[in-house]
Amino acid sequence: MLSVINPRFECSICLNCLKDPMLTRCGHRFCYECIHEWLKRQSQSCPIDSLPLSIDGLFPDNYTKREIYEQTVTCLNNGCDAVVPLLEVDEHYTSCKFNKNPINGISDNICPFHLIGCKDIVKNKNELLNHLVMGVHRHVTLLSKSHIDLMNKIQNKDNAHSKALEATQLWDANKDPNSEKALMSNLYERIVVLEQINIEKDKDIERLNQNNAMKDKDIEQLSQTVNNLIIELGQTQNAISLVTCNGVYVWRFENFTESLKLMKEKPLQTRYYTPGFYTSSAGYKVCGRINISTDNRNLSLFIHMMRGDYDDTLIWPFSGQITLSLIHPTNPIQNTCLKMQSSPESEAFRRCSFGNNGIEVPPINPRAFGYTEFITVDEVLQNGYIKNDTIVIKIIVECI
Amino acid sequence: MNNIATQRIKREFKEVIKSEELAKCSIKVDLVGDSYTELKGEIAGPPDTPYEGGKFFLEIKVPETYPFNPPKVRFMTKIWHPNISSVTGAICLDILKDQWAAAMTLRTVLLSLQALMAAAEPDDPQDAVVAKQYKEYPEIFAKTASYWTNVYAGGPNKNTDFDSKIQRLKDMGIESDQARGALSTFNWDLERATEQLFS
Numbered sequence: 001m002l003s004v005i006n007p008r009f010e011c012s013i014c015l016n017c018l019k020d021p022m023l024t025r026c027g028h029r030f031c032y033e034c035i036h037e038w039l040k041r042q043s044q045s046c047p048i049d050s051l052p053l054s055i056d057g058l059f060p061d062n063y064t065k066r067e068i069y070e071q072t073v074t075c076l077n078n079g080c081d082a083v084v085p086l087l088e089v090d091e092h093y094t095s096c097k098f099n100k101n102p103i104n105g106i107s108d109n110i111c112p113f114h115l116i117g118c119k120d121i122v123k124n125k126n127e128l129l130n131h132l133v134m135g136v137h138r139h140v141t142l143l144s145k146s147h148i149d150l151m152n153k154i155q156n157k158d159n160a161h162s163k164a165l166e167a168t169q170l171w172d173a174n175k176d177p178n179s180e181k182a183l184m185s186n187l188y189e190r191i192v193v194l195e196q197i198n199i200e201k202d203k204d205i206e207r208l209n210q211n212n213a214m215k216d217k218d219i220e221q222l223s224q225t226v227n228n229l230i231i232e233l234g235q236t237q238n239a240i241s242l243v244t245c246n247g248v249y250v251w252r253f254e255n256f257t258e259s260l261k262l263m264k265e266k267p268l269q270t271r272y273y274t275p276g277f278y279t280s281s282a283g284y285k286v287c288g289r290i291n292i293s294t295d296n297r298n299l300s301l302f303i304h305m306m307r308g309d310y311d312d313t314l315i316w317p318f319s320g321q322i323t324l325s326l327i328h329p330t331n332p333i334q335n336t337c338l339k340m341q342s343s344p345e346s347e348a349f350r351r352c353s354f355g356n357n358g359i360e361v362p363p364i365n366p367r368a369f370g371y372t373e374f375i376t377v378d379e380v381l382q383n384g385y386i387k388n389d390t391i392v393i394k395i396i397v398e399c400i
Numbered sequence: 401m402n403n404i405a406t407q408r409i410k411r412e413f414k415e416v417i418k419s420e421e422l423a424k425c426s427i428k429v430d431l432v433g434d435s436y437t438e439l440k441g442e443i444a445g446p447p448d449t450p451y452e453g454g455k456f457f458l459e460i461k462v463p464e465t466y467p468f469n470p471p472k473v474r475f476m477t478k479i480w481h482p483n484i485s486s487v488t489g490a491i492c493l494d495i496l497k498d499q500w501a502a503a504m505t506l507r508t509v510l511l512s513l514q515a516l517m518a519a520a521e522p523d524d525p526q527d528a529v530v531a532k533q534y535k536e537y538p539e540i541f542a543k544t545a546s547y548w549t550n551v552y553a554g555g556p557n558k559n560t561d562f563d564s565k566i567q568r569l570k571d572m573g574i575e576s577d578q579a580r581g582a583l584s585t586f587n588w589d590l591e592r593a594t595e596q597l598f599s
Contacts, residue, residue, distance in 0.1 A: 012502065012503035013408075013467055013468075013502040013503065014404050014407060014408055014467075015407070015408050015411040015412065015415075015505075016407060016408075016411070028503075034404075034502070037468055038468055038502045041465070041468045041469070043498070045501070046501075047501040047502035047503040047504075048501065048503040050499070050501060090407075
């Protein structure tokens with residue numbers, strides 16, 4: 001019985017599984033013995049492609065050797081379920097109990113007493129018959145000899161067996177499979193096994209808990225990230241609205257009472273600004289400013305030109321119309337609205353850029369344009385402009 | 401026989417039995433006895449050659465040193481071919497001599513022989529007489545080879561002209577194989593063949 005070998009592991013010389021594989025310079029594998037034998041006998045060439053080859057051109061292929069060691073095959077004989085290493089297949093097949101032994105069958109040219117030592121060879125059925133008739137005496141002798149051998153073997157086995165039996169009885173004399181002790185010991189074994197399983201399960205649970213904790217942490221981190229992103233998104237939206245507002249900014253000035261108090265305390269230092277907003281996308285960047293007049297009686301409202309991203313592409317000085325309104329929360333008629341035109345002479349409408357000496361000018365034009373006395377503080381307080389401690393100022397900046 | 405040679409022949413035997421060529425009835429290997437030292441090969445004459453339709457048997461002897469030395473192969477079926485002796489069946493093929501390589505198998509040998517039958521090499525002849533005829537009288541060569549295939553290998557092409565010439569020699573008491581050999585050698589010139597046989 002021969003096995004089928006993966007061609008990668010086959011030696012082309014013996015057609016067997018590679019034994020101590022050697023790799024040639026030209027990339028072929030052979031058994032160590034096969035290729036050495038070949039090079040010893042024949043011309044110095046590779047058996048496969050005939051390229052020049054000497055013993056110097058051989059290297060042990062230990063990678064393939066390891067691979068072969070890992071290969072196993074199942075015996076193909078009916079009834080045998082042995083799994084043997086690839087390298088030992090042939091040894092297995094020569095000794096496999098399940099081999100169909102041709103010698104046991106009826107054969108024309110083998111003496112049926114072959115198994116007990118008759119070494120005569122016959123050529124055909126007639127010779128075999130002749131041999132059987134002539135060799136009765138010899139065959140009987142062989143039979144009795146093998147019988148005696150067999151008896152001896154059995155006796156030896158029996159002796160060995162009874163000794164082993166005696167030894168086990170001495171070792172645990174009380175062992176009776178039906179006794180309570182046996183039951184106890186069985187139960188005890190079972191408990192040990194279960195405890196073992198229990199411990200393993202505990203370990204599993206611990207590991208799962210740890211995993212869970214790690215997951216929780218991850219989730220926390222993720223929610224943090226999401227929050228940050230939401231905040232960023234809000235900021236971005238604000239920034240976008242400042243660019244796309246087309247020069248209209250509605251300023252909800254909150255905490256008016258508190259701010260007014262601060263402005264009154266330090267009228268020069270305390271100024272409130274809107275964020276910079278654009279007159280159009282790619283337009284001028286401006287911002288609004290509120291503070292109290294030096295006499296502490298009026299609110300001043302101004303706009304400042306700021307340094308914007310598109311200043312290079314625009315015409316300077318800024319030319320346009322600015323509308324400043326204080327919105328009455330309930331009665332539109334009471335809205336205080338003032339319009340003014342830009343004046344090209346005013347410093348306030350110049351481009352806010354780098355100074356002459358490379359000194360960077362702040363991103364806001366220091367000169368503002370607007371009204372120092374936009375509305376009196378008393379008017380604001382008495383005419384109901386404040387709602388929820390908030391006043392609303394609308395600034396419209398239009399280019400012309 | 402040593403273990404490696406036997407093992408290998410056993411494996412090769414399986415290989416040939418499983419091969420496509422066997423399915424196409426193109427090549428075949430049989431055991432002679434149980435020893436695996438001697439085998440019987442069979443090659444079908446390749447198509448579009450004078451050997452087409454013939455079955456050629458080979459004697460294959462596997463040496464102890466196989467596969468380190470080539471098997472000894474000889475045509476048992478008589479054949480008219482420049483590289484095969486018309487008398488002994490000995491073959492002149494490099495892979496059966498110095499060009500043998502251990503990775504070659506019975507299958508590759510038989511296929512190489514089949515290829516040799518389809519493409520003779522008259523410049524490296526085994527049988528000088530056949531080689532000369534092959535070069536000088538290719539038509540006579542083809543007819544002779546085809547005739548031999550018919551007589552010895554069961555090929556389909558009969559040749560009554562050749563038959564009658566042989567009969568003439570047989571009438572003079574010459575054995576038919578001898579008569580066929582002589583006539584083939586002398587390009588079917590009855591006079592010269594007779595002259596040679598009786599000189």
